[in-house]
Amino acid sequence: MDKVKRQHQLKVALAQIAIPAGIEIRAWGEEDFLAIQQLSSAEGWSSPVRRPDDALQAWQNSWPALVAVKDDVVIGFVRALTDGAITMYxxxxxxDAQLRGSGIGRSLLETCHQLYPSARLDLLAxxxxxAFYEACGFRLLSDGMRKSYR
Structure with missing residues (x-):
């Protein structure tokens, strides 16, 4: 899907959800990558910092890939992959830890859902x-697995 189509799709999706006051959700841009690295590092996620080229490529190849912005500062993000019909991972x-509980994470997830309303959302948590994901309507599955090569 080209950038113009994605922007239109995002605009339509955002019109369907409630976003906390003062927060903007938009498609990520490469200028957001440093903030993404910083937020990831604060979570203890090492890949965006230790493997920046790979992490940047992952963001470039993902959709939806969105950031939440407050006062021109990236304060949250979501990166997903989808087949557009059945599954979105x-x-x-x-x-940002200081802004949790204000609906930002929920709004990012809901935006993903509105972009592809027939797709289920899957994740590892x-x-x-x-508790956050359960409050957003997710249910715990017992069969998730992962194999890392690095």
Whole structure:
């Protein structure tokens, strides 16, 4: 999907959801990558910092890939992959720790859902974030698995 189509699709999706006051959700740009690295590092996620070229390529190849912005500062993000019909995998979701509980993460997830309303959202969650995802309507599955090559 080309950039113009994505922008239109995002505009339509954003019109369907409630976003906390003072927050803008938009498609990420490469100028956001440093903030993405910083938020990832604060979560203890090392790949964006230790493997920046790979992480940047992952963002370039992902859609939806969105940032939440407040006062021109990136304060959250979501990076996902989808087939556009059945499944969307949420690869990364983070919100600045000081702004959690204000609906930003929920708005990012809801935007992803509105972009592809027939697709289910799948993800792997750390124990500490399970309550958040359950509050957003996710259910715990027992069969998630992962193999890392690096």
């Amino acid at each position: 949420i690869a990364d979701l983070a919100v 750390a124990d500490g974030s399970r």
